[in-house]
Amino acid sequence: MQAIGIDIGGTKIAGGVVDENGVILAEERVPTDASDPQGIVDEVVAMIERLRAGHDVVAAGVAAPGFIDAQQSLVYYTPNISWRNEPLRRHLTERLDLAITIDNDANAAGWAEFRFGAGRDVSDMTVLTIGTGVGGAIVSQGRLFRGGFGAGAELGHLRVVPDGLPCGCGAHGCIEQYGSGRALLRMANEIADVGGIGLALAAARTRDGKLTGHTVGRLIAEHDPGALSALRQLGFWLGQACASLSAVLDPQIFVFGGGVAEAGELLLAPIREAYLTHLPARGYHPEPDFVIAQLVNDAGVVGAADLARVHATAR
Numbered sequence: 053m054q055a056i057g058i059d060i061g062g063t064k065i066a067g068g069v070v071d072e073n074g075v076i077l078a079e080e081r082v083p084t085d086a087s088d089p090q091g092i093v094d095e096v097v098a099m100i101e102r103l104r105a106g107h108d109v110v111a112a113g114v115a116a117p118g119f120i121d122a123q124q125s126l127v128y129y130t131p132n133i134s135w136r137n138e139p140l141r142r143h144l145t146e147r148l149d150l151a152i153t154i155d156n157d158a159n160a161a162g163w164a165e166f167r168f169g170a171g172r173d174v175s176d177m178t179v180l181t182i183g184t185g186v187g188g189a190i191v192s193q194g195r196l197f198r199g200g201f202g203a204g205a206e207l208g209h210l211r212v213v214p215d216g217l218p219c220g221c222g223a224h225g226c227i228e229q230y231g232s233g234r235a236l237l238r239m240a241n242e243i244a245d246v247g248g249i250g251l252a253l254a255a256a257r258t259r260d261g262k263l264t265g266h267t268v269g270r271l272i273a274e275h276d277p278g279a280l281s282a283l284r285q286l287g288f289w290l291g292q293a294c295a296s297l298s299a300v301l302d303p304q305i306f307v308f309g310g311g312v313a314e315a316g317e318l319l320l321a322p323i324r325e326a327y328l329t330h331l332p333a334r335g336y337h338p339e340p341d342f343v344i345a346q347l348v349n350d351a352g353v354v355g356a357a358d359l360a361r362v363h364a365t366a367r
């Protein structure tokens with residue numbers, strides 16, 4: 053049973069026909085013009101028409117960044133595309149004779165990881181995506197958690213520091229300011245400023261004019277002590293956030309995705325250490341696994357398709 057998944061990003065729209073084992077049978081992508089919200093709707097319609105030709109699909113799922121309503125039909129808000137209260141499902145079903153569902157992109161990618169990746173053997177999973185910011189997804193008792201209004205699982209805005217650093221969301225002290233790729237760069241710059249273990253970071257900064265995620269990632273892979281120190285700080289904050297999340301959600305597994313998670317065990321070790329130090333009722337709580345995401349590319353496409361297929365066949 054096949055379904056189409058579409059993942060609308062800030063720079064491209066990716067789409068694919070996906071079977072019930074999460075295998076992509078056909079795929080395409082086009083650049084996004086984020087300034088043209090109507091053009092994006094037109095392109096999604098055209099892409100679904102092209103993909104369904106020659107495939108017997110039961111539904112199409114569309115993943116978009118931002119807040120989606122609990123009925124999976126309305127995009128309240130997207131950060132990059134100027135959609136405000138966009139009735140996306142209606143605009144698509146008016147032009148396509150196909151069941152359509154809309155989901156948040158991080159939730160769709162998390163669902164793919166649950167069904168076909170690191171979470172496939174558990175019922176409860178929490179995903180933290182460590183990219184420029186911090187994204188999240190929650191699966192509880194085998195179901196994707198969306199919240200009562202549909203705006204759930206914004207784990208990046210869990211507060212870890214009272215009156216901490218200002219966040220793009222308007223609040224202060226969110227984990228996104230302490231556990232993201234952007235935070236890693238800030239910490240690496242602070243270590244470079246001090247000298248000592250920061251000498252290699254400082255030298256790279258002088259050579260390139262600034263530190264980039266690529267450079268810090270390379271120094272981490274080379275086990276440079278300054279870069280590793282920055283990564284340990286990041287892990288310290290993420291581990292604390294996981295301890296709080298565990299108290300609420302009790303997942304069997306925490307999955308880390310995004311560019312920073314390429315550090316692998318070097319990131320997971322400090323996360324585990326901080327988690328155990330800060331876990332409420334430590335010693336009486338079964339310890340979850342901390343692992344790296346297995347689906348790197350196209351998780352949004354696969355997850356959106358699978359959610360649409362599950363939704364269509366449940367009716």
Ligand SMILES: [Zn+2]
Pocket residue numbers: 208209219220221222223224226228
């Ligand atoms: Zn925030």
